[in-house]
Amino acid sequence: MKSTFDGKIAVVTGGTSGIGYAVTEEMLKRGATVYAIGSRNESIEKARKSLAAYKNSRFLVADVTVADDVKRMIDTAVAGSGRLDYLFNNAGIGMTHPTRYLTLDMWKKIIDLNLWGVIYGIHFALPVMLEQGSGHIVNTSSIAGIIAPPAQAAYCATKYAVTGMTEALRYEFAADNIAFTTVCPANVATAIFAGTEIPKDAIPADEAARIILDGVEKKEALIIFPEYAKMLYERLSADPALKDRFMLEYARRRKAGWERGVPYLGVPDDLL
Numbered sequence: 001m002k003s004t005f006d007g008k009i010a011v012v013t014g015g016t017s018g019i020g021y022a023v024t025e026e027m028l029k030r031g032a033t034v035y036a037i038g039s040r041n042e043s044i045e046k047a048r049k050s051l052a053a054y055k056n057s058r059f060l061v062a063d064v065t066v067a068d069d070v071k072r073m074i075d076t077a078v079a080g081s082g083r084l085d086y087l088f089n090n091a092g093i094g095m096t097h098p099t100r101y102l103t104l105d106m107w108k109k110i111i112d113l114n115l116w117g118v119i120y121g122i123h124f125a126l127p128v129m130l131e132q133g134s135g136h137i138v139n140t141s142s143i144a145g146i147i148a149p150p151a152q153a154a155y156c157a158t159k160y161a162v163t164g165m166t167e168a169l170r171y172e173f174a175a176d177n178i179a180f181t182t183v184c185p186a187n188v189a190t191a192i193f194a195g196t197e198i199p200k201d202a203i204p205a206d207e208a209a210r211i212i213l214d215g216v217e218k219k220e221a222l223i224i225f226p227e228y229a230k231m232l233y234e235r236l237s238a239d240p241a242l243k244d245r246f247m248l249e250y251a252r253r254r255k256a257g258w259e260r261g262v263p264y265l266g267v268p269d270d271l272l
């Protein structure tokens with residue numbers, strides 16, 4: 001059976017590593033032409049080599065924190081392929097750090113990449129999609145864009161913004177045939193955990209990519225995965241008292257971990 005993505009044109013920011021790389025490869029397998037974006041030549045060259053078997057793979061260096069780079073990225077895809085069917089605003093960094101020790105530079109860095117990078121992508125892709133009368137923008141938020149873990153205030157500030165913005169856009173542009181999806185992963189084994197231990201419950205990036213594309217195909221509003229993250233979100237949303245107990249214990253464990261120099265990477269699911 002022909003895939004929904006067959007013959008389609010996609011741009012994937014952060015397409016050189018982790019979830020974005022896996023989405024790029026899965027889209028290529030399903031017949032799309034994909035422009036994989038990274039900010040560094042080295043990561044682009046590495047991805048180019050490992051995806052060389054796919055003749056519809058394209059690569060571009062662009063820093064999504066720079067508006068002109070994002071404009072060039074969209075213009076290049078449209079000039080090369082005549083249209084843009086999918087934009088995955090996926091590039092992003094993590095940050096788990098007690099808020100009292102965050103510098104303003106740390107706040108600025110994460111907001112520039114995780115939020116402004118997404119805003120620029122939407123700003124330059126929307127006119128193209130409106131003009132062609134269709135399109136789908138998929139923004140990577142996080143489980144921390146719907147549940148707010150302690151010591152992740154800066155990360156949550158960006159990811160809640162992405163979740164809210166995407167939901168508002170989904171309804172604003174429904175009548176224009178432009179779809180919007182928010183992706184909320186919990187732990188996926190990628191370079192985002194460089195320097196710390198990969199959590200034991202992390203799923204592989206290629207599994208994440210298949211879950212994401214199955215949801216995108218159905219034009220789902222919110223793709224929350226893996227299953228335990230969805231269950232956690234539903235349990236905490238349904239029971240405010242449980243959520244309070246859970247979050248207070250989470251904060252206590254994270255603080256204790258920071259003080260001992262052994263970061264607490266789990267969640268207090270023994271309270272559920």
Ligand SMILES: NC(=O)c1ccc[n+]([C@@H]2O[C@H](COP(=O)([O-])OP(=O)(O)OC[C@H]3O[C@@H](n4cnc5c(N)ncnc54)[C@H](OP(=O)(O)O)[C@@H]3O)[C@@H](O)[C@H]2O)c1
Pocket residue numbers: 013014015016017018019020037038039040041043044062063064065090091092093094113140141142143184185186187188189190191192
């Ligand atoms: N992994 C998880 O457990 C997890 C959980 C929830 C949400 N997420 C979200 O998923 C997204 C992808 O994360 P990941 O885990 O796949 O991370 P990753 O493996 O570290 O990949 C990050 C990607 O972003 C690119 N990038 C970084 N800065 C950029 C910039 N300024 N301009 C353009 N590209 C840039 C990197 O390429 P260069 O090195 O070339 O710049 C790389 O391709 C992020 O938004 C993250 O917040 C991840």
